[in-house]
Amino acid sequence: MKILVCISNVPDTTTKITFTDNNTQFNTNGVQFILNPYDEIALSRAIELTEGGKGTITVINVGEVATEATIRKALAIGADDAVRINAKPHDAWFVSYQIADYVKQNAFDLILAGRESIDYNGSKVAGMLGELLDIPSVSIIKKLDIDGDKGIVEREIEGGKEILVIPFPFVAGAAEGVAEPKIPNMRGIMSARTKPLNVIEPVEVKVTSEILNYETPAPRGQVKLIAVDDSASLIGLLHTEARVI
Amino acid sequence: MPVLTYAENAGGKFKKSTFEAVSYARAIADQTNTSLTAISIGDVSADELNALGKYGADKVLNVSNDQLKQFVNQAYASVIADAAAKEGANIVVLSNSFSGRGLSPRIGVKLQAGIADGAVALPEISGDKFTVKKTAFSGKAFATVQLTSVNKVIALVPNSYKVVEKQTAGKVEDFNADIKQSDLKAIIKEIVQATDKVSLPDAEIVVSGGRGLKGPENWGMIEELAGLLGAATACSKPVSDADWRPHSEHVGQTGIAISPNLYIAVGISGAIQHLAGVSSSKVIVVINKDPEAPFFKVADYGIVGDAFEVVPKLIAAVKEYKATV
Numbered sequence: 055m056k057i058l059v060c061i062s063n064v065p066d067t068t069t070k071i072t073f074t075d076n077n078t079q080f081n082t083n084g085v086q087f088i089l090n091p092y093d094e095i096a097l098s099r100a101i102e103l104t105e106g107g108k109g110t111i112t113v114i115n116v117g118e119v120a121t122e123a124t125i126r127k128a129l130a131i132g133a134d135d136a137v138r139i140n141a142k143p144h145d146a147w148f149v150s151y152q153i154a155d156y157v158k159q160n161a162f163d164l165i166l167a168g169r170e171s172i173d174y175n176g177s178k179v180a181g182m183l184g185e186l187l188d189i190p191s192v193s194i195i196k197k198l199d200i201d202g203d204k205g206i207v208e209r210e211i212e213g214g215k216e217i218l219v220i221p222f223p224f225v226a227g228a229a230e231g232v233a234e235p236k237i238p239n240m241r242g243i244m245s246a247r248t249k250p251l252n253v254i255e256p257v258e259v260k261v262t263s264e265i266l267n268y269e270t271p272a273p274r275g276q277v278k279l280i281a282v283d284d285s286a287s288l289i290g291l292l293h294t295e296a297r298v299i
Numbered sequence: 300m301p302v303l304t305y306a307e308n309a310g311g312k313f314k315k316s317t318f319e320a321v322s323y324a325r326a327i328a329d330q331t332n333t334s335l336t337a338i339s340i341g342d343v344s345a346d347e348l349n350a351l352g353k354y355g356a357d358k359v360l361n362v363s364n365d366q367l368k369q370f371v372n373q374a375y376a377s378v379i380a381d382a383a384a385k386e387g388a389n390i391v392v393l394s395n396s397f398s399g400r401g402l403s404p405r406i407g408v409k410l411q412a413g414i415a416d417g418a419v420a421l422p423e424i425s426g427d428k429f430t431v432k433k434t435a436f437s438g439k440a441f442a443t444v445q446l447t448s449v450n451k452v453i454a455l456v457p458n459s460y461k462v463v464e465k466q467t468a469g470k471v472e473d474f475n476a477d478i479k480q481s482d483l484k485a486i487i488k489e490i491v492q493a494t495d496k497v498s499l500p501d502a503e504i505v506v507s508g509g510r511g512l513k514g515p516e517n518w519g520m521i522e523e524l525a526g527l528l529g530a531a532t533a534c535s536k537p538v539s540d541a542d543w544r545p546h547s548e549h550v551g552q553t554g555i556a557i558s559p560n561l562y563i564a565v566g567i568s569g570a571i572q573h574l575a576g577v578s579s580s581k582v583i584v585v586i587n588k589d590p591e592a593p594f595f596k597v598a599d600y601g602i603v604g605d606a607f608e609v610v611p612k613l614i615a616a617v618k619e620y621k622a623t624v
């Protein structure tokens with residue numbers, strides 16, 4: 055079984071988000087970049103599914119050379135090889151077209167992504183890849199098992215869950231619950247240095263969206279503190295003052 | 300060029316987020332001086348379909364086909380994109396729900412449309428310029444994205460646009476969808492409905508518990524308070540990691556991002572990753588015994604105290620309040 059895991063390089067979860075150039079650029083100054091947490095979950099599940107020689111895992115990233123540290127982390131966790139498509143990831147369109155183009159020349163049984171990246175939160179890559187490759191896609195999965203040449207996938211629905219059986223090849227976006235993130239061990243870190251990382255050039259893709267500027271949420275007012283003995287009065291305030299109940 | 304909106308149903312009933320999407324799409328149709336068509340797929344009664352007119356749909360396309368009784372995003376996306384083409388619609392509006400997130404990227408590719416996912420406000424349209432405000436950095440910021448393609452897909456965040464009643468009488472028509480067998484490869488084996496609980500992304504009120512609750516055995520009071528308020532329950536990440544609660548309840552940067560009208564956080568510190576997913580709640584109430592807990596910095600109302608003392612008092616107060624209304 056050949057698995058492709060799409061990985062993205064995102065600001066660390068503790069990052070305070072700020073902008074420069076009149077709020078038109080994300081301020082990367084002092085920001086630590088990490089492997090997108092959902093992609094880490096996807097990769098961890100791929101490792102579990104291929105344990106004992108049951109398959110191979112390639113990770114793919116659309117990014118400039120600076121993302122190689124994140125790619126090496128994925129190799130250290132346990133991917134077999136990596137591909138970097140050498141371009142700035144303009145938007146989900148751009149990223150999905152690049153990856154789809156690669157997959158058209160290098161077939162995989164299963165393509166995993168994270169449910170979304172924690173920077174632009176699009177949750178689009180899994181679905182766009184499915185459409186571009188004309189194969190099924192499930193955008194947010196909570197569980198993934200393999201049964202022969204099919205995947206058994208659990209998907210969250212409003213107020214419940216759905217279990218789907220999907221023949222290979224298909225694309226899925228992993229969410230919490232699919233696997234526990236794996237931490238690279240010393241052997242993994244050492245071997246990551248020598249695992250293949252192929253750099254390929256991007257194909258041309260039409261532009262459909264452009265981020266013009268950013269803003270941060272308006273600061274909230276001061277908290278109104280209520281004494282413990284007076285807790286009950288909160289309910290009245292939520293009704294008469296905040297008007298939310 | 301009419302606007303097309305996908306009216307998503309859950310078990311044959313439209314959800315509040317569907318009415319929000321229809322209201323939002325109506326406002327875009329008004330902005331651009333055009334009409335609004337809604338499309339419903341699945342087993343939905345005539346009464347339900349008629350209700351879409353109330354929120355501004357001029358026309359309702361009804362697709363009922365045995366093969367589409369249940370949601371398969373690949374097939375639904377084909378039908379919606381087909382309808383958009385036949386109606387000549389160049390703007391498609393969906394809800395950014397679990398299902399919507401499976402559909403919007405597929406529809407976007409089919410229509411060669413730029414996609415504004417996670418939209419939180421009406422688009423600004425002037426001349427050729429079409430911009431939409433969307434969430435970014437897991438709720439730590441917003442981005443204004445310009446869609447430069449002719450066709451456009453917008454996925455609206457639940458609870459970010461008000462339902463507006465218009466009293467238009469939408470006429471319901473059957474829509475014949477061409478179904479490709481290759482779109483039906485994913486087979487639904489089982490649907491497990493979680494009791495009658497309020498669904499988290501759609502909920503207007505959410506009561507959430509953190510590690511401060513000490514263990515799963517103490518969740519009874521959270522559920523009771525939520526039940527009384529008609530609220531959904533949620534939790535912080537360490538709580539779901541420890542299996543005190545299911546992963547589907549975990550909110551935050553790596554969980555579900557929510558924007559309810561009221562978020563009540565009990566025994567949650569307010570770590571930056573937790574805040575990322577809940578800070579767009581309209582009103583935040585924090586109950587924590589540590590006055591220095593970072594959550595108080597973003598709260599509207601706070602009680603510094605022990606959850607085991609405060610929550611029962613709140614339960615009693617809600618019961619009393621409910622007895623008077």
Ligand SMILES: Cc1cc2nc3c(=O)[nH]c(=O)nc-3n(C[C@H](O)[C@H](O)[C@H](O)COP(=O)(O)OP(=O)(O)OC[C@H]3O[C@@H](n4cnc5c(N)ncnc54)[C@H](O)[C@@H]3O)c2cc1C
Nearest residue numbers: 509510511535536551552553554566567568573588589606
């Ligand atoms: C990559 C990454 C992603 C993450 N994503 C998320 C995410 O999406 N969502 C999320 O929630 N977290 C996330 N986290 C974890 C986050 O950093 C915090 O660890 C977590 O939010 C803390 O949860 P907590 O507040 O429930 O627990 P704690 O930090 O243990 O805080 C418990 C709080 O309860 C209070 N308390 C204790 N006893 C009582 C009592 N009897 N009555 C009242 N108050 C009491 C304490 O004062 C304390 O403030 C992430 C972390 C990482 C590294």
